[in-house]
Amino acid sequence: MPRRQYRLVVEGELSDQVALVLEGMTMSREGGNTVLVGPVRDQAELQGYLQRLSDFGLTLLSATAVEEETRS
Amino acid sequence: MSAEEHARGRLRLAAIPEAGEAPLLAEAKLAAPCARAEIVARPRLGQALDAGEGTPLTLVAAPAGFGKTTAVRAWCADRDPPLAWVSLDAGDNDLARFWTYVSTAVDRVREGLGRGALQRLRSTRAIEEPIDELMNGIAALGQGLVIVLDDLQTVTDRECLASLDYALDHLPARVRVIAISRADPMLRLARQRAAGRMIELRAGDLAFTTEEARELVVEHGGVDLGAEEVRLLHERTQGWPAALVLAAIWLRSVDDPRLAVHAFGGSHRFVADYLSQEVIASLDADMEAFLLSASVLGRFTPELSDEVLTRSDSASILANLDRSNLLVSGLERGGWYRIHPLLAEFAIAQLAALEPTSAQEIHRRAGVWLSERGFPVEAAQHAAAAGDHDLLAELMVKHHLTLIRTGDARTLLNWVRTLPDEVVVRHPALAVGGATAAGMVGQSTLEQRRFLRLAERAQAEHADRFGPYAHAAAATVRAATVDGDVGLAVAEGRRAVELAEAHAEAGSLLVAAHAGYARALYFAGDVNAAWAAAMRALEQPEVERIPPGHALARATLALVSVEKRRVETARIHAEKGKSIVARLAGSRSWIGANAAAALGAVLEAEGHLGEAERELAHAEHFFHDEVATVHHAWLLVALARVRVRRGRLDEARTALNAARDEIGDLLDGGRVTSMAAAVEAELEEAAARAAGGEILAPPSAAELAVLRLLDSELSARQIAVELFLSANTVRTHTRAIYRKLDVNSRADAVARAQEVGLLGHTESPR
Numbered sequence: 001m002p003r004r005q006y007r008l009v010v011e012g013e014l015s016d017q018v019a020l021v022l023e024g025m026t027m028s029r030e031g032g033n034t035v036l037v038g039p040v041r042d043q044a045e046l047q048g049y050l051q052r053l054s055d056f057g058l059t060l061l062s063a064t065a066v067e068e069e070t071r072s
Numbered sequence: 073m074s075a076e077e078h079a080r081g082r083l084r085l086a087a088i089p090e091a092g093e094a095p096l097l098a099e100a101k102l103a104a105p106c107a108r109a110e111i112v113a114r115p116r117l118g119q120a121l122d123a124g125e126g127t128p129l130t131l132v133a134a135p136a137g138f139g140k141t142t143a144v145r146a147w148c149a150d151r152d153p154p155l156a157w158v159s160l161d162a163g164d165n166d167l168a169r170f171w172t173y174v175s176t177a178v179d180r181v182r183e184g185l186g187r188g189a190l191q192r193l194r195s196t197r198a199i200e201e202p203i204d205e206l207m208n209g210i211a212a213l214g215q216g217l218v219i220v221l222d223d224l225q226t227v228t229d230r231e232c233l234a235s236l237d238y239a240l241d242h243l244p245a246r247v248r249v250i251a252i253s254r255a256d257p258m259l260r261l262a263r264q265r266a267a268g269r270m271i272e273l274r275a276g277d278l279a280f281t282t283e284e285a286r287e288l289v290v291e292h293g294g295v296d297l298g299a300e301e302v303r304l305l306h307e308r309t310q311g312w313p314a315a316l317v318l319a320a321i322w323l324r325s326v327d328d329p330r331l332a333v334h335a336f337g338g339s340h341r342f343v344a345d346y347l348s349q350e351v352i353a354s355l356d357a358d359m360e361a362f363l364l365s366a367s368v369l370g371r372f373t374p375e376l377s378d379e380v381l382t383r384s385d386s387a388s389i390l391a392n393l394d395r396s397n398l399l400v401s402g403l404e405r406g407g408w409y410r411i412h413p414l415l416a417e418f419a420i421a422q423l424a425a426l427e428p429t430s431a432q433e434i435h436r437r438a439g440v441w442l443s444e445r446g447f448p449v450e451a452a453q454h455a456a457a458a459g460d461h462d463l464l465a466e467l468m469v470k471h472h473l474t475l476i477r478t479g480d481a482r483t484l485l486n487w488v489r490t491l492p493d494e495v496v497v498r499h500p501a502l503a504v505g506g507a508t509a510a511g512m513v514g515q516s517t518l519e520q521r522r523f524l525r526l527a528e529r530a531q532a533e534h535a536d537r538f539g540p541y542a543h544a545a546a547a548t549v550r551a552a553t554v555d556g557d558v559g560l561a562v563a564e565g566r567r568a569v570e571l572a573e574a575h576a577e578a579g580s581l582l583v584a585a586h587a588g589y590a591r592a593l594y595f596a597g598d599v600n601a602a603w604a605a606a607m608r609a610l611e612q613p614e615v616e617r618i619p620p621g622h623a624l625a626r627a628t629l630a631l632v633s634v635e636k637r638r639v640e641t642a643r644i645h646a647e648k649g650k651s652i653v654a655r656l657a658g659s660r661s662w663i664g665a666n667a668a669a670a671l672g673a674v675l676e677a678e679g680h681l682g683e684a685e686r687e688l689a690h691a692e693h694f695f696h697d698e699v700a701t702v703h704h705a706w707l708l709v710a711l712a713r714v715r716v717r718r719g720r721l722d723e724a725r726t727a728l729n730a731a732r733d734e735i736g737d738l739l740d741g742g743r744v745t746s747m748a749a750a751v752e753a754e755l756e757e758a759a760a761r762a763a764g765g766e767i768l769a770p771p772s773a774a775e776l777a778v779l780r781l782l783d784s785e786l787s788a789r790q791i792a793v794e795l796f797l798s799a800n801t802v803r804t805h806t807r808a809i810y811r812k813l814d815v816n817s818r819a820d821a822v823a824r825a826q827e828v829g830l831l832g833h834t835e836s837p838r
């Protein structure tokens with residue numbers, strides 16, 4: 001199964017400690033939104049992240065898959 | 073339980089009188105959130121819910137923090153209908169568990185309403201029967217009942233949702249189901265909407281209007297804001313109720329709320345994040361500590377929070393907080409509480425950032441406390457969250473039999489899976505319990521074998537803890553699974569029965585022991601003894617309460633009946649076995665595959681070869697494993713035989729070759745070896761006949777009728793008209809004819825048929 005990076009964008013800027021909850025994702029703030037980028041093993045893991053975002057009441061703006069360029 | 077007791081919300085383990093073993097339920101899930109006024113009265117929501125009168129389904133769907141539960145409970149408090157409330161969570165993602173909670177909740181409305189359903193759930197039927205019983209019970213109530221299912225998004229299991237669809241279709245008049253969910257559930261919503269059998273309340277409806285926001289923050293919250301600030305606050309939060317509540321809490325504590333709102337309005341921070349941080353920052357150190365820790369607990373009582381946080385003042389803190397109904401919500405008075413859930417998420421994150429290990433300790437203490445006070449389900453959840461394996465193991469040892477008997481094998485298996493091998497080995501009951509549960513709901517035989525190996529280790533390393541029950545249970549599983557040595561399985565079976573009969577503590581295993589012994593005897597070829605043993609399983613008084621053993625015995629009885637050519641008897645046993653399994657574990661399990669295999673054998677005997685092949689193929693697929701097993705070899709042989717009889721010789725050969733390979737790897741294949749030889753002979757003979765030009769699988773009478781008309785100028789449609797069939801049916805028959813005659817065209821089919829003399833007959837070849 002190809003390992004992918006996912007780029008999730010949620011509405012609003014998140015504080016650092018909340019980002020800690022989403023282990024494995026790197027966070028950056030852009031234009032009033034938060035961008036979370038990280039490797040995702042499979043769809044189950046992705047659904048887990050999406051569930052966590054929903055638990056915090058976050059609005060998902062986009063979720064895009066990017067093929068990993070280099071193997072980690 | 074009297075109304076008074078209900079109101080007091082006595083904390084006790086849910087128990088159903090006279091029903092034998094009580095299922096393990098979390099009491100707090102059945103406690104309806106406190107019947108209290110909303111912070112801000114929103115009559116428009118009440119009216120929206122009123123509009124659902126007469127429709128079976130009301131869906132309240134919105135993300136976290138939209139006040140779904142609040143709106144519904146306020147409506148319930150106001151209209152005061154007979155109310156059955158269930159707060160669901162991920163553990164209820166299972167047919168038996170789900171309907172046990174619902175039936176129990178209904179039973180709380182008036183004692184006895186749910187009893188029929190609960191008893192049916194305990195015995196071995198398809199899920200429709202307990203649901204029908206429940207509907208009957210509800211109809212007997214005589215007044216409109218409201219069933220609330222809170223957090224329905226946690227239920228994702230298809231069978232569960234399908235059963236809910238069924239229930240909605242059969243709901244008595246004047247009964248409503250209000251489903252509260254963060255996501256649209258996978259029910260047949262489109263159908264319900266189209267038929268006008270559903271109303272919805274969504275985020276757009278639940279969001280606060282500007283006026284409502286003003287009422288909440290300014291009037292109730294006592295915060296001094298002007299119209300401009302209210303508008304700004306409303307716009308920034310988009311009316312998100314949870315955020316507005318947090319805003320009210322926060323703004324109450326600041327010196328200049330107007331300024332604060334403008335700063336908030338100008339920020340890009342995610343609303344809930346901003347407000348949560350502000351609220352937490354506004355608390356003094358002691359309250360902050362309380363809040364952060366209590367957030368970890370989820371649902372808690374003042375006593376629990378005192379114990380876990382080593383305080384003595386939780387009750388008064390909660391009473392104070394509860395009064396304002398903002399930070400904390402209370403469930404039944406004097407009972408369970410929980411922190412504002414959205415705030416709790418951020419609080420947990422903050423605590424994790426500050427003190428990474430404290431959450432774990434909180435969970436651990438909570439697990440111990442809850443376990444001591446008789447709340448095993450809640451205790452287990454906390455123990456699992458704490459990673460406290462020994463505590464979890466202890467809980468499971470204490471309750472594993474109840475879980476298995478009440479059909480809750482899935483919960484047991486999920487918990488056991490989280491334990492490291494060492495812990496399982498230290499608690500032999502879990503190794504054998506795990507093996508049993510894996511047999512009931514496990515996806516493959518791999519897990520069962522893993523647990524049996526752990527049981528062997530437990531026996532070797534902790535012999536003192538490996539009493540007669542453990543021995544008997546392990547022997548039962550070995551007998552039933554047979555693995556690679558039939559002779560050994562028979563010996564284990566005999567031993568299991570002896571132990572179960574000799575020791576009272578192992579008496580509960582009698583059904584399973586006899587059933588396992590019977591299965592081993594069948595494979596040994598001793599069908600009479602197999603029959604006798606299976607019958608003894610059925611004769612045990614508690615057989616209906618041991619679904620896996622019951623189903624296995626039925627499957628064996630079906631197989632023996634087929635052997636003795638008593639096909640009708642076989643059909644009865646096979647169907648019974650399948651219905652037990654359907655309610656229990658679904659077909660994707662060891663016991664399900666066994667039931668399918670038995671049904672396959674019956675179908676073959678009845679002449680329904682296509683269906684027989686399907687069932688056997690399904691069972692074979694399940695038993696396919698890295699290791700050679702008697703069960704798998706047997707199924708390959710059975711599959712080969714059906715294929716021979718269907719005229720599919722190549723596929724039969726493939727299966728038979730695979731079977732021979734596997735038999736070669738077995739230590740003792742019992743009767744499977746001779747079965748394989750018999751099928752081999754059949755195959756040779758059929759191959760010879762086919763080579764000699766004979767049709768192996770004769771067309772049925774219906775197919776023959778179509779075949780005769782293929783030998784004419786009639787089009788397919790005209791043939792359909794001629795025979796009073798649908799065009800589709802004619803196409804199906806034609807395809808079957810081509811397959812049986814091994815041809816690809818109408819002309820070839822006619823030619824071949826003439827060749828073998830099919831068209832010359834006037835009576836059907838069958």
